[in-house]
Amino acid sequence: MAQLETCWNEVHRRIDKTCRQAGRDPSSVRLIAVSKTRTVPEITALHALGQQRFGENYVQEFVAKWEALALPALEPPLEWHFIGALQRNKTRAVAERADWVHGIDRLNIAQRLSKQRPDSHPPLQVCLQVNLSGEPGKAGVAEADLEPLAAAVAELPGLRLRGLMTLPAPSTDPAEQRRPFRRLRELHDRLNTRGHRLDTLSMGMSGDLEAAILEGATLVRVGTALFGPRNAQGTQA
Template identity: 60%
Template structure:
């Protein structure tokens, strides 16, 4: 994709975020855009970076490690977010390279990330993934277990628990899309009231970012609307 297309797509997404924020009575800058670059090559990330994007989200550990290394010359101005399912045997690769992990879905993963974060690096920013829709195929802690796990993660060294993340079931209408995001926001507010210093709600993607922003998202994770349709054949 030509660089001008990335600039156009990024601007279109930012306009959507700004319009949703306006409708919610929020400042557009209160919502950060995470460009989800999974399955797209390093040169696409480079082009999006040249168009002004700085934060990128990846789902697959080995693919992303190769990409991070290919873009090492941009490391000072790139922010890497891991947003996919994370297996125990892959935590070291992530702990050593990433700035954020949104998809911490159990305490064991957080403990390994904490132990494997290199001493010279800043604390790893993490979000607890919550399975708000209760789907058997989705990762994440059950909402009723979130408080116990969140407090345990917050006590770990080398991590900074920033907030909550969810991937709810797709819904067709704005009202239906807003419901699970509202549930996550209410859980977030209850954890803050319980003493946790959280500032991040990672929710909303290309199809439902407006609903997420209306319900308080601080990071929206957008891939298709920026990079185009994914090809999973490889």
């Protein structure tokens, strides 16, 4: 697992360097290790280095890992972020296990998570996913529908609306990378002027985390830069 430690240190070096460039405290950016398709030993090895936050995209895989790592409990405890698309018939498994859900773009999904969140659990931390490109069929709420969705989700018991998330089209141009992240920050700030108390921008992955941090990211979702190339299943992070 020596390579994993090297990669973990390099990702943190990139985060720290960019925060200094932006005049930000590096502690203001938290790293989510996107562990989809990765093994339990890889997760425990990364946790041993100090990584606490892990992101999963597929409900069945998430549940299997959650159960495998539930006992004996790791210290500090793992913080599970569900970052994939969520179907109506799979919300209960996530509501009962996850700490965060990043991809909410429909009120009915939020309502099901609210109803299914156990009373014994703290509120489920949630982000709304925004489709900034306007592409039909792409996940995320349209900008025009964001404010009413945010208002409705903020009222649901068992949930705490923390912020916004986006998954922009890949680009290798730093200026183009920053454009959608800047827009998400503007939407975040606009919601706060409407009375929300958002504090989270979930944006930036292996290839564009610097652009995201420069535009205010507080959570970056990194998979490939930590673990190396993935299996064919799913989109790389």
